[in-house]
Amino acid sequence: MSNNNPHINPPKLAIRLLQGFIKDELVEEVLGDLEEKFHKTAENKTLKKARKNYWYQVIRYIRPFAIKKFKIPGFPGQTAYDMYKHYLKISWRNLVRSKVFSSIKIGGFAIGIAACILIALYIQSEAGYDRHYTEGDRIYRVANNYQSIDGNDMWVNLHGPLKPVLEENFPEIERVSRVVLWRWGNAGENHVRALNSRNNIYEEGFFYADPELLEILEIPMIYGSQERALTGPNSIVISKSKADKYFPGQNPVGEQFILNDTPEDTYTIGGVMEDFPVNSHLQGDFILTLAERTTGPGTTGWCCTNYTYYLKLTEAADKVALEEKMVALRDTYLIDKFLEAGMTDVEDLQKHQSYYLQPVKNAYLNPENIFDGQVHGSHDLLWIFGTVAVIILIIACLNFINLSTARSIKRAKEVGLRKVVGSVRSSLIYQYLAESVFYSILSVAAAAVVAFLALPLFNSIADKTLVIPWTSLWFLPSLLIVAVLIGILSGLYPAFYLSRFNPIEALKGRATSGVKSTFFRSSMVVFQFTATVILIIGALVMHRQFEHYMNKSLGFEKEQVINLLRVNTLDETERDVLKEELLRLSTIESATLGDYLPVAGAAITNFGFQVEERKATDPGFEAARWRVDEDYLNTMSMELIAGRNFSKRASDKEAIIINERMAQQFALEDPVGTWLIDMFDGRYQVIGVVKDFHFESLVTSVRPLAMVLGKGQSTLSVKVKTDDMQGSIAAISDVWTTVKSNQPIRYSFMNERFALMYSDLLRIKELFLTFSILAIIVACLGLFALSAYTIEQRSKEISVRKILGASVNRIFTLLATDFIKLVVIASLIAVPIGWYLMDNFLNDLANRIDLSWPIFTIATLSAFVIALITISYESIKAALVNPASRLRSE
Amino acid sequence: MKETRLGDFEEVILLLVGILDQEAYAFKIAEEFESQTQRSVSIGAVHSTLNRLGEKGFLTSEMGESTAERGGRRKRIYSITASGQRVLQESRDFKVSLWNQFPAFASGNLKIEWLNL
Known part of the structure; x- marks a missing residue:
């Protein structure tokens, strides 16, 4: 018989459960029936199914007729x-x-x-980001992993020609796709018009990708196929919502878009995809192909690292082994390519750098802190809020x-x-x-x-x-x-x-209630107020830090500067005309054509730089490299501390202006006149040093920055003389319409873009404030009820005191003191803890504020005042009551 | 007073008890139900109905013999009582009378074999 086999038995736990709840008189027959069912299922199907079914049958026996009536000992019938x-x-x-x-x-x-x-x-x-892929555990992003004593660094940018190398050398890699998300070529935002339309429409969410991306990220297609939608030259895949916007009710495959009025940037729609789900780390509405391009993205060699890599591995692939193999390939094969391309710090690279494959499910929260210039959720923030939730x-x-x-x-x-x-x-x-x-x-x-x-x-x-x-x-x-x-x-x-x-x-x-329980109750109040005071301190510190960022002197003008955006649809002479026309307005002090701005959302380029005479000994370092015109420094009110600004001299083509930080990092005593070379062997002579200004987030410190002469193509910034921004915008708009009639003007205020960089911090601050207020409310509700209760307990005492001549004032003080004592103790505990926590938090930020006594004083005082108000209602009521009415009922 | 009406599911179970005769215990009835109706049912649900039918007086039961595949446990065999048979009969007569009043069927346009059983 099958049940002689000791392994074929119903799950013991299920039997135990059944015996636990079922009536004694039913146990035998039910266990028998279920066991018969179990063996039958095990024979006909699988043992696993039989076990599962046994559990199901047991659960289905939870019915009123079968459940034991729990008797209470000593109470028959109940x-x-x-x-x-x-x-x-x-x-x-x-x-x-x-x-x-x-x-x-x-x-x-x-x-x-x-x-x-x-x-x-x-x-x-x-x-819960990026959990929607059916084979998500095989999708990875590639990151560079730099580890040294000075610290660890991870970033995503890799060389373009690496793609075929990966495909040829690693059978465990099923597909490779490069992606360009930063502002290069047409990535980012563009003005779009369908081929047969005249009106330019502003759109965001463009990025470049290889055709394989659609398959790697399992992007569902409405029209076109994952395999072929991006294979044609200049093909584009658009999201469903954009397809509905431009081609309602039709299949747009084969239709064409022109970007920014530039005929070379004509794209043919190869497919329509579903919009990216909100919980995808990658967002965007327009995917431009990297396949078969002749210029710009997709064509760079071993010089430059411009691409984020997505991989799909085979089922059998081993992530760690692959990471090691990639390093081995780099050391045996890629190194030569790097050297050919003029890389200077190869030794450092080999010594410290390896590859890291990031599972796609980590791409949003990014606990590895890989730098990719994308929007991320904050890992720390989740911890902070989790803790706050538990405390509340x-x-x-x-x-x-x-x-x-x-x-x-x-x-x-x-x-x-x-x-x-x-x-x-x-x-x-x-x-x-x-x-x-x-x-x-x-x-x-x-x-x-x-x-x-x-x-x-x-x-x-x-x-x-x-x-x-x-x-x-x-x-x-x-x-x-x-x-x-x-x-x-x-x-x-x-x-x-x-x-x-x-x-x-x-x-x-x-x-x-006794001494012991009073102590217990008091310590609970103390704990509640300690937590509350810490939360208030947290909210105050965040607020101060935020204000500090907003008001910090940045080294440039942000209040009076307006950026006109998307001027790249104009040709070069039109841009100059626009600039000249704008300068004629009385309100405009100066204007500059420059794509590099000291706020988020502007162009970013990094070059390696060396001092020419130390070329052999010093590998140099990477610095931001901006192309600006001779009006830039003036328009942005940036200050030169040495040397001169760019001029219209022909020799200034070789001139460069560096910031203080860069001069320091090169250890140049008198930088003006020094010759620098960049990674492409361009030679520049330093003509000036600009005072450090914060061109990236204040959360980090100022990096080296070099400026060379060049004209921007997509942004024109003006400095206005008046406070009347509305009037200035109106005047600027009029000028715009005369130059470019088929495209509405787009502009932004520099101070708003600046504030936008800190929206995360603002959000943390507001959430913290909200939850502190909640904590205070809950704690106060408790204190209120407790005071009401204690005072009720002491009502006779109060009445007797009043009869013996105590004043209202005196009684109020008597009652309030007990509670205030607790709040004071709580504050004494909270201040050092709050100081420690906040100091740790701020240490991660550059340009942090110092913790000062006012913060703690305000926090404690507000807790104190709130507590006092909470208890005074009941205390005053008790003190005012007619003692006779209380004592009469004795 | 227990209600003595017969629900649909109850009627089927009652009939199955009659069909299975000496083999009418909860597991077999549930199995027979599944094979005859192609619908799945848990033993617990069948047991609960058997219990209710017993309370209504349509069924009696006694413990039968034990077998090895039941781990040596006895089974409870159900059998239909006189009032159980009566209620089945009434239910059938009622339905037949309804069918006979349905003009399309009463006129004999449709052959309904089981009426002649």
Whole structure:
């Protein structure tokens, strides 16, 4: 018989479960039936299916007729079910009897849990990027991995000709695609018109990719095929939403787009793809092909690293082994190519640099901190918010515990009576646990509603499009589980505490909370306020740091500068005409054609530089290299500390202006006159040194920067003399229309673009502020209820004091002191912890603020004031009451 | 008072008990149900219905013998009571009378074989 085989047995755990809940008289027949079913399934199908089916059958036996009635020892005829019904009834009556107290208890809890739900949704969405690929575990991005004693660095840029090398040498690589996301050629933003239209329309989200990208990233196609949509020269794949915009209701494959009025940039649509899902790290609406290009992207050699690589590996491929093989290939083969292309620091490269394959699911959060110039979620931020969520939850739970025990005297008589009529301690514990679970379920339900209502606000602060997944299978059950768990956790202490009362004492009304429980309650208040004060400190520090960035003197003018964008659709003479015309306006002080701006979203180019006379000994370093015209420094109000600006002299073609940092890094005492060479052997003589200005995010420090003479093609910046920006824009627009009538003007204010660079920081600041306020509200609700309760306890004492002549003032002080003491202790604990945490946080930022006493003073004082206001309502009420009315009832 | 109406599923189960006779225990009934109707059902659901039919007085049951594939456990064999047979009969008569009142069928345009059983 098959069941003689010891391995073919139903799952033991399932049997145990069944025996646990099923009526004794049914055990034999049911186990028999299920075992028969199990062997039958095992024979006909597989053992695995049989085991699974056994579990299913067991679960399906959870039906009223089959479940054991849990008897309570000593109470014949009563089942556990009846008792729980009774507990619920008592809980409900208690809830209704003291409405204010109950609503504070439930409301505070609900706010805390709602905050946690929102944070959990946020974390889930941030951590849930790039999970939609069917073979996601085989998709990787390639990164350079530089490791030395000075630190580790990872970045994505690689050489163009590496693609065929990878394809030929590694059978475990199934497909390779290069991608260009930075502003090169037509990547980024463009003006677009369909071939038969005259009007230029501004569009963003262009990038270059090899045809293989569609297959690697499994991009679903609506028209055209993944294999062929990008193979033709100058082919383009557009997203569904853009196809609907330009070619509603038709198949646009074969139609053509012209970019920026440039006939050479005519692209033929090879396919239409579904829009990238919101949780994809890669976003964009227009994919331009890198295949068969003759200039620009796709044609560079071993000189330059301009491409991000995406790989799809075969199923059998081993990531680590491949990384090692790639290094080996580099050392044996690629090195020669690098040397030919004039690379100077090959030794350093071989010594410290390797390759790292980043799984695509890490590409968004980027825990490896790979530099790729893309938008990322912050790994640290998730940790910070996770911690904040837990702290708020703890505050809310403590509130709950605190309020439950505070009410103990009210419940003492109930406990006493229950004990007298024969209740044992364990059933009292069950009662209070059940009650606490009941409250917690109510709170969680309320929390779900609160979270739903607060979601739009949260979305706008966090810049997200979260929805509450009501219909997801896991959502409501997990809320229920959380509710029960929190209910039990926060009910444990009150349950044990309340059930301990001595019945005689309790019925005499002498059960007091005792020194121990007062201490416990006080320490909970202290903890709550400590956490609150730390959160306030955090919010204040973020605010200060943000303001510091916004107001820092940057070394250039940002308030008076307007950038006219997308002037690359004009030809060179038209651009000069536009500049001349604009300079004629009385409000415009100066104008410059320059694509490189000291704010995000402008052109970026990096070149290696060396000092010519030290060429043999010093490999030099990489610096930002800007092409600017002779009006640039003046328009941006940048200051020269040595030498002169560019002029119209012919010899200035070989002139270069470097920043202080670059001069320092070259250790040049008197840089003016020094000859520099770049990685393409261009020779330049330093004619000036510009004072360091912050041209990248203030979060990092200023890098070396070199400027050479050249005219920009896509951006024209003007400095205006007046504060009347509206008037200036109107005047500029008029000039624009005379020069370029088929394209609306696009402009941006330099200060707004600057602020945009710090939108992340702004967001963190606002979220922090929001959650600190929530924490304060929850903590205050607790304090309010607690003060109300304590004061009620002392009402007789207060009345007697009043009769003996105490003033209102004196009584208020007496009552308030107790609570204020706790807040003071909390502040004393919070300040050093807050200082330590914030100092650590700020250490990661360049240009950090110093932590100063005002921050801590404000934080403590505000906690103090809020606490004082919270307790004064009840305290003053108690102090003002007529003592006779209180004492009369004795 | 227990309700004594017969639901659809209950009727099928009751009939299956009759068909299976000495082999009418929960697992066999569930299997027979699946093979006759091509619908899946859990043993628990069948057991629950058998239990309800017992409460209504349509079924009785007693413990039968044990077999090796049941791990030596006995099975509960169900059999139809007199009132169970009566309620099945009533249900059938009621349906036949409905069919007879349906003009398209009553006129004999459709041959319905099982009516002549």
